[in-house]
Each structure stands twice: as C-alpha cells, then as structure tokens.
Amino acid sequence: MCQNAKLQPHLHTHRHAIQTLIYPSDLGLYRSLAGALQYLTLTRLDLSYTVQQVCLFMHAPRDSHFQLIKRILRYIQGTYHYGLKLHKRSSLDLISYSDADWAGCPNTRKSTSGFCVFLRDNLISWSSRRQPTVSHSSAEAEYRAVANCIAESCWLRQLLQELHHSPTRATVVYCDNVSAMYMSSNPVRHQRTKHIEIDLHFVQDRVALGEAKVLHVPTSCQFADIFTKGLPTKIFQEFHSSLNIIPSVVPTAGGC
Numbered sequence: 001m002c003q004n005a006k007l008q009p010h011l012h013t014h015r016h017a018i019q020t021l022i023y024p025s026d027l028g029l030y031r032s033l034a035g036a037l038q039y040l041t042l043t044r045l046d047l048s049y050t051v052q053q054v055c056l057f058m059h060a061p062r063d064s065h066f067q068l069i070k071r072i073l074r075y076i077q078g079t080y081h082y083g084l085k086l087h088k089r090s091s092l093d094l095i096s097y098s099d100a101d102w103a104g105c106p107n108t109r110k111s112t113s114g115f116c117v118f119l120r121d122n123l124i125s126w127s128s129r130r131q132p133t134v135s136h137s138s139a140e141a142e143y144r145a146v147a148n149c150i151a152e153s154c155w156l157r158q159l160l161q162e163l164h165h166s167p168t169r170a171t172v173v174y175c176d177n178v179s180a181m182y183m184s185s186n187p188v189r190h191q192r193t194k195h196i197e198i199d200l201h202f203v204q205d206r207v208a209l210g211e212a213k214v215l216h217v218p219t220s221c222q223f224a225d226i227f228t229k230g231l232p233t234k235i236f237q238e239f240h241s242s243l244n245i246i247p248s249v250v251p252t253a254g255g256c
Contacts, residue, residue, distance in 0.1 A: 114227025
C-alpha cells in the first residue's frame with residue numbers, strides 16, 4: 001500500500017503529461033489557426049501541403065503540431081509581401097503538373113496527391129490532398145493523381161467553353177512516372193491495374209478524345225512536388241518562383 005501511495009503522484013504527473021501532449025489545453029486556438037490558414041491557401045499555394053498536414057490532426061493535435069503551426073506563422077511573417085502574380089496577356093492553353101508521394105503517411109501508408117494547372121503562364125488551380133485508399137505501387141498512386149488532375153482540367157475546359165473561349169489544344173499533363181504515362185494511352189489491361197480500372201477508363205477516354213495528353217517530366221522540373229511533400233530549401237525556393245509566388249512590388253492598403 002505504501003509503495004502504491006508513493007507511486008500515485010508520479011503516475012498522476014505522467015498521465016497529465018500524456019494528456020497535455022495528446023489534448024492541448026487550448027484546442028480551440030489550434031483549430032482556429034488551422035481554419036484561418038486554410039483560407040490563406042487560396043492565394044498562398046506554397047502553404048497547401050503543410051496546412052493540409054496540420055488539418056489532418058485537428059481532432060487530436062499534439063504539441064508537435066502546435067510547433068508546426070508556429071513555424072508556419074513565422075514563415076508567413078517573413079513572406080507576408082509575397083503573392084500570386086497573374087499576367088494580363090496569356091493564351092488559353094491549359095498546362096498541368098501532377099505528382100504523388102507514394103505511401104508518404106507513416107501511420108496509414110496512404111499517398112498524397114498534388115497538382116497545379118496553368119492557363120499558359122497563369123496558375124489558376126492547385127490541390128494537395130491525401131488519397132482515400134492505399135495504393136499498391138507508386139505507378140498506381142501517380143495514376144490516381146493524374147486522374148484527379150485531368151478531372152480538374154476537364155472542368156476548367158468546360159468552364160472556358162461556356163465563356164466562349166475554348167482551348168485550342170489538348171491539356172498537357174506532366175508527370176514524373178513513366179509507368180503512369182504509358183498507362184494513360186495503352187488500352188491493354190494488366191492484372192495489377194484492375195483495381196484502378198475506373199481511373200484507367202477515364203484518363204484513356206480523355207486522351208483518346210484529344211482533350212488531354214500525358215507527358216513525362218524530370219523530377220527536378222516537377223512543380224507539383226511542392227504539394228505532396230516537404231522539400232529542401234533550395235528546391236522549394238526554385239519552385240516558389242516557378243509557380244508565380246513572388247514578392248509584390250505594388251503597396252497594398254495600409255502600407256502592408
């Protein structure tokens with residue numbers, strides 16, 4: 001009994017530390033900041049991946065997730081004058097980049113898909129999203145990402161048609177996986193691709209109709225990488241400018 005009585009304060013302290021780690025004292029603050037950051041990604045696409053990771057743990061954030069939010073806020077403070085640049089003169093050709101981080105989640109082994117769609121020189125659509133199912137191979141994860149990218153491109157093509165400014169060429173989709181590129185135009189069904197047959201039919205139909213074309217691009221030029229994983233500083237900064245996220249030279253209201 002004496003030993004148990006001595007251990008109880010230590011167990012209580014240890015239990016309190018665990019609860020503090022799993023359920024922070026101010027859960028509302030975490031959720032409020034995560035929600036605000038989601039709105040910021042409407043113009044700051046370079047935050048899409050990290051904000052998506054933060055939002056995955058809104059139900060039970062840990063101290064490490066709070067630290068990540070603090071790091072994001074420090075980054076925003078140092079780059080508040082950055083913004084998405086849009087060019088006045090541009091053609092109506094759609095160019096897309098699609099990528100996936102195969103089994104990137106260490107807990108669920110689900111992949112993260114990312115894509116960005118350019119209206120020639122203007123970036124008009126982007127996404128960073130975890131795939132709902134586990135992919136059996138990197139080719140499957142990449143192909144699902146390509147299918148999502150082409151679905152978005154088809155919607156944009158339809159929108160442009162309704163505005164009486166139809167694209168004159170097929171949407172070019174760049175991916176860095178050779179197998180995914182070959183599957184987009186090869187009508188032969190392989191045993192290992194039967195479980196993604198819906199995506200296969202969808203992409204191949206769009207390619208056959210001349211609405212899309214899937215091409216290979218080196219990983220070093222795969223801009224969609226910024227939506228699927230954390231990148232080294234040098235590569236992140238290079239992709240930053242390639243995606244038209246640059247410092248604003250025009251002062252905004254209030255001098256900010």
